[in-house]
Amino acid sequence: MIYLDYNATTPLYPEVRRAMAPFLEEAMGNASSLHEKGREARGAIEEARAEILQALGDPAGRLIFTSGGTEADNLALKGVVGALRGKGNRLVVSSIEHSAVYRTAQALAEEGVEVSFVPVDSNGILDLEALERAVTPGTLLVSVMQANNEVGTIQPIEAAARIAQEKGVLFHTDAVQSFGKVPLDVRKAQIDLVSVSAHKIGGPKGIGALYLRQGAPLKPLLHGGPHEQNLRAGTQAVPAIVGMGKAVEVTFKEMESGISSSLARKRDRLEAGLRACVPETLVNGDSLRRLSGTLNMSFPGCEAATLLMALDLNGICVSTGSACSSGSAEPSHVLQSMGFPAPRMTSSIRFSIGWGTTDEEIDEALVIIPPVVKRIREAALEVSG
Ligand SMILES: Cc1ncc(COP(=O)(O)O)c(C=O)c1O
Known part of the structure; x- marks a missing residue:
């Protein structure tokens, strides 16, 4: 073949498989447990979190582990709109987003949110002037992917983020296809939220994360325990999170080389x-x-x-x-x-x-x-x- x-999706890096193995065997603790096995799992999760935040360029930022890129995108859009409801009712996304953003935006539109889809040119590059016009008062969030999954075009997200920032609007980027492939420095580019996923970079399927700038508002989608800073309830997928941390480490080394x-x-x-x-x-x-x-x-x-x-x-x-x-x-x-x-x-x-x-x-x-x-x-x- x-x-x-x-x-x-990508095959697992051998290093990722090796890093995950102990957490599928003896290191099987629940990261919420107070005993040694719990502390061991918690430590491993925090190590992976730190690795990913470092790679994103904001070690002091927040990172919420999710079940993948799709959940991270849903959490970004619904979470911001939910947290800021009353302050506006408008969402601006590009017309070439992955269905995880595109359909979420459509679902929000069905609930009464005003959604604007910004066009692209024949090469699949976002029309920045149209974006500028679309970000009107009452806009809560702009979401533009860093690179498109179908045609691979890399979007001018720094310029798009600047437009959002100048108008006092939060900016999200779906970096699922570009993380570890295209440089991204969230602090320099003033990006508030970023979605990433492990299985596109040699990590396991079923794990991803949403980066959140400190202070950015977000309403959780899932209710339950206080996991993930009260923003994503549910026992953490320790082996997958460890695998994602290692995949990020290996991918960034490969990018640098x-x-x-x-x-x-x-x-x-x-x-x-x-x-x-x-x-x-x-x-x-x-x-x-x-x-x-x-x-x-x-x-x-x-x-x-x-x-x-x-x-x-x-x-x-x-x-x-x-x-x-x-x-x-x-x-x-x-x-x-x-x-x-x-x-x-x-x-x-x-x-x-x-x-x-x-x-x-x-x-x-x-x-x-x-x-x-x-x-x-x-x-x-x-x-x-
Ligand atoms: C750009 C983009 N966003 C989101 C996703 C969804 O990620 P996941 O498969 O981790 O749910 C994908 C997967 O193909 C993608 O390419």
Whole structure:
């Protein structure tokens, strides 16, 4: 199998597995217990928290562990709106957010919150002037993702945060796809809330976190015990939290040692090879301001779901847009926002590579993919002709 779906999820780093192992065995305490086993679990959680806050650039900030990026996004949007209700009733989000933000915003709209979706250009980059216009009095929160999961475009979040800050509005960024890949310094950029998730960076699934600037208001979604500073009730997932702390440590070391340029080199080779061997391909997303491991490409004349299945049969794992929307007949709202015609949207495939991807896998993918596309295009022509 050639796994080219790192934006969906990543394999565990071996270091992460080793770090988690004791917490699945003898170090099994509940972090709320007062005895030694509890203290041991609590210590491990606090170590992971400190590691992640340090990586975000605010060791004195707050970090709430959640069940993943989706819960962190829900907590950010509903939590801020809930805490500030009465002071305003408006939320501003970009039109290419992951469904964890997009659908949460829609759900809040159904409850009477005024929601503005800010457009992007044809490269998937946020329109800052439209954002400025959208942040009107009564706005409680602006949420713009740091990098898009489908096309990989990196958003001008520092400029977006500045607009929010100048208007006295809180700013949230969904950094699930970019944490550990694109530099982020929350204090420098004056960002109030950040969502992150472990399984996109070599950590376990089912764990994430919401960063909160000291003093930022938030209403909890879950009620129960006083866990996570009274902001997220429920016994903490100690092994997963430890795994997330280690994944952040390893990912940031790799970022510092330049993994990004090696990924970009492999990604660019895949892109150039496909462009050379497959006629009429189109790359979706900004070619420069893009995650180094992401390549979203359209193969007009080739239905994306058919191509995905054919590649799967040939041992290559890819996605059509976001994993969360695959299986739904609706074209991706991200590609729709970028203004693409239907043939480009319905033939779009996302290749995403990461720490385990080898040059040999790229070579092999370049041998396998072109004839598969050719066969599907020919079959489609026969059917229509
Ligand atoms: C940008 C973005 N936000 C949020 C999520 C959801 O994160 P999780 O899978 O941890 O719930 C994802 C996952 O694909 C994502 O790509």
